[in-house]
Amino acid sequence: MQYEVIVVGAGHAGCEAALAAARMGATTALITLQSQAIARMSCNPAVGGIAKSHIVCEIDSLGGEMARNTDYTGIQFRTLNTKKGPAVQAFRVQCDKDAYSLRMQAVVRAAPNLSVIEAAVDGLQCHSGRVCGVVLNDQSVIQANTVILTTGTFLRGMIHIGAKQYPGGRNGEPAVPNLSLQLRQMGFRIGRLKTGTPPRIRKESIAWEKLSVQPGEEPPSFFSDEVRQEQMFHVEHCESGSSLESSCGRSGQALFHVEQSALRPWSPGWCQVPCYITHTTTETHAIIRENLSKSSMYGGNITGTGVRYCPSIEDKIVKFADKDSHHVFLEPEGRTHPDIYPNGTSNSLPEDIQERMIRSIPGMERAVFSKWAYAIEYDFCDPTQLFHSLESKIIEGLYMAGQINGTTGYEEAAGQGFLAGVNAVRKCRGLNSWTLSRTESYIGVLIDDLVTKGTNEPYRMFTSRAEYRLLLRQDNACFRMLPHAKEIGIVGSEVLNRWQRQAQEIRTEIARLEKTASQAGTLAQMLRRTGVSYADLNGALPLDSKVVEQVEIEVKYAGYITRESQQALKLQQIDSQLIPNWINYDSIQTLRYECREKLKRLRPESIGQAARISGVTPADIAILAIVIKRGEGTR
Amino acid sequence: MKADSDTIAAIATAPGEGAISVVRVSGPGSLEIADRIFRCRGPLPSQRAGGSFVYGYVIHEGTVADEGLLLIYRAPRSYTREDSIEIQGHGGSAASQRILRAILDAGARPANPGEFTQRAFLNGRIDLLQAEAVLDLIRARSDRAAAAALDQMEGRLSRIFGLMYDRLLRLAAEMEATLDFGDEELPPTILQDVALRLQAVEQEMALVLSTWGEGHLLREGALVVIGGKPNVGKSTLLNSLLGTQRAIVNQVPGTTRDTIEEHMVIDGYPVRIVDTAGLRDTDCEVEGEGIRRARHSIQKADILIYMMDASGEVDEEDLAALRAKDEGHTIILANKSDLAISESIRSYMTKTTVIACSLVRNEGIAEIKQRIADQLKSQSSSIHHSAISERHRKILVLAIKDIQEALLILRDKDAEIPLASSHIRSALEHLGEANGRVYHEELLQNIFSRFCIGK
């Protein structure tokens, strides 16, 4: 069997990649080590959070699955940064970890054109610089036009607990020993990163009464536009006994819920479960300090670079010695799951020290461990070796997405996965690649950062990374993504038409407010006053809430939005000046040597991208522009 | 591929004291800028035909910066094939810098090295054979600019910019941290007094901008005042410096009654040179008014040339006049050294730098001019690469404007940080341009090194 697209690894990147490809009509195989581990949450059972939430909304608007999967399996919904304005507002949803994976399995199984194959991929098969299939560890070959690697932390994964270390891709799962070695042989630069996870504690061993509660928010805020639209009258459930497929309605969108037996009828966002907050004590810190040399990280066993913004508890205590207490959030791993996730206690200490350390935290004095904390080191592939389409520059038809590119986080992985999936299909169809720009999306910022600057630590999204923060809001994701969603064709026409209509209504209404006079100035000027909302306006129309929200934001922040739009336009201009393939940096003697070397290594796709490479000066860019123009003249 | 669509400006003539200087502007905004800064009879510059020229004045901040010819070129009939203007003004770097400053303030940006030629090429004006030469030109000019920048790198200017950038980056990091992390992860003191701290940075920047000195020295010319008691030879000095018999010279003390102001250029700097009435007690009302004006001029002077009679005594009147002025702003002369140098002057010369001269014998003029030039240079903050200093000034002005906007937002107690932050980012971007730093790359670094964040 020859597939159009093979996706290796059914993590968060892999699922989006495979679903996007299959939904676009490509024959797709999703090859993964264990099918029950599909979309497993390796670490924290939460989706979203600041800046990541933006990515989830963009994925949803493009036709991805993450938003819906989260909304349907969420057990606690919260909105962050509510007082800081729309640009940085974000949703964070605590999911039922098992439900999340189960629902995604159902969706993947139900998707047309998509086969799930449980196997370990050992290597790639290539022919004259083009990928043509994968080799499984039994040496059998599966052929494909394109291959997407989304192997997460599994490549030469090494788990560390204190002085102990053993190969593993994730707790209880095997590592993949050969694939990254082969990539290296093919000429890819491979680096090593590390991350870690806290222990898991049995729920019944926790003294809840001592802790402060962090409840979910009502009504719940959903990522997915569809869930927002339908939750009032739609109940996702499956009759016991009926096959999963038959319960999946429209074009493979699984209408299935894993919890229907517990709560019936069930609707997303019902019966939220709270989180609890506690904190480390001076005793905790003393235990860690005394045993620092036993930690894998501080004992010198780990060489990979760790995550600064997800520091292990050892890191927090060493680097911020003056703080004598840190927050610990106790988050349920599921509605009925026996474990909690003590967020903030990631470490790589030996088991006995972990136990003493955790038990020094109020509420966990009698903690029973169900899993030990560990750190993991793994291979990643320098992402500057990829184009913006996530296709590799070295092997044609080979794509990479997710943690293999040096990122961390489910959302970052899913965003890349979706884009790689779409591009693999376009490649098969002979279409040009589809990319997102920094000026229109967080996914665009993410990918441009990766392929232009690379990373030397696990890369996570922040709103600070986006230049045009006022433009890239999560509330307008569907409007930003609309032209793309149309082109890709996964989102249904009914939904597209609705967004289209709303976008039109927003434009018309803003124009009307700008030119309609009221007592003091135009209606738009009235709306710009603090404390005035659309409904307060004399002559407000009965528009739907999405339209009203956009009109309010676009009018109130008009000054900033215009300013950023102008800057964005400039960036788009230089980004649209492509660097042709015939360019030969070695022959441009006027370029400084170091600059030539950088350009040769990174092979930027546009003048704009070249200008963003650190150390490339405006003079270098001027020279490049002239060389291109000259070359075009002689061709 | 097309050239950028913004408007650029640069001084086109080589530095030095040529007879005229040319400032060139290119880009779609050229004519609009001309309308804004150039006053002439008849229609506005933008209403005039390409290829025409007109005489008039360059106006900057309400005063005449220079007079000269404005040449108008319309796309595609110009060197760059864009709308362009050229202003031909007085020679000397100071005059052309005043014109350039007016143009930049009206909305152009300083051109990069070789950018005019680059645009000419990209717009198809120069043929392929010439392209190689263009490349070399850009490389050479940018290397020279880089060398000049490197000179400054070790200097005061770059240190000051570095400091301001760092302080602003710290504030930006705090603001950004509050946006990217939950409140419970951040120290409660974060953003405390942020407006006050921001204001301190802004004041510092405003101070740098004002003590730049160069600003007004270039725009109005430095005020050089010749003062001293009657009959010491002040009017003689004015005439010597100007090379004309401008002022009446006479052996009668109290010859000069009113202040006399003349313009001249010393080492490329425009100078307003002022001769004053001799300082003494008098009953004559007219002379008294002259002396009052003399004292006023001395007080305002950027440079005071205080003249004494080498054969006379240094008295309390002299010392009082000298005490009124900073040492860095005075040049002391002992004239008539051909007659005698008194004991009193001799002992004074052991304590202070005094130039002994004899104007009737033409001795000491060169030294005096040199001293004036040195002081002008040090007062204009030792920046000699004009293009770069102009850039720095523009950067400061833009950054200050952004900070002020941020402060305005922060005044509101429910201020939305992302809005203030947007201005601070912009200010950082401007400052970063001066010393090649990129805030995107340093912001997160700064956050993580200072706050323990992440669960």
Ligand SMILES: Cc1cc2nc3c(=O)[nH]c(=O)nc-3n(C[C@H](O)[C@H](O)[C@H](O)COP(=O)(O)OP(=O)(O)OC[C@H]3O[C@@H](n4cnc5c(N)ncnc54)[C@H](O)[C@@H]3O)c2cc1C
């Ligand atoms: C211990 C640990 C701690 C983490 N901590 C954090 C954190 O604190 N914060 C955070 O944001 N993120 C954290 N993460 C990262 C987050 O889990 C990942 O970023 C995200 O899951 C990456 O998604 P992915 O799709 O790239 O890979 P994964 O979700 O890891 O999925 C990879 C999939 O590929 C399959 N696979 C791999 N190789 C092969 C092969 N050769 N053949 C077949 N199948 C294969 C695996 O079975 C797996 O299903 C952590 C991860 C781990 C393991």
Ligand SMILES: Nc1nc2c(ncn2[C@@H]2O[C@H](COP(=O)(O)OP(=O)(O)OP(=O)(O)O)[C@@H](O)[C@H]2O)c(=O)[nH]1
């Ligand atoms: N011997 C000698 N005489 C000089 C010298 N310089 C100027 N004089 C004479 O000194 C007299 C006064 O010169 P002015 O230049 O008029 O002096 P002033 O300081 O302007 O005097 P008031 O305007 O009256 O304050 C004139 O006769 C000059 O010729 C010099 O260097 N040596």
Ligand SMILES: [Mg+2]
């Ligand atoms: Mg006189």
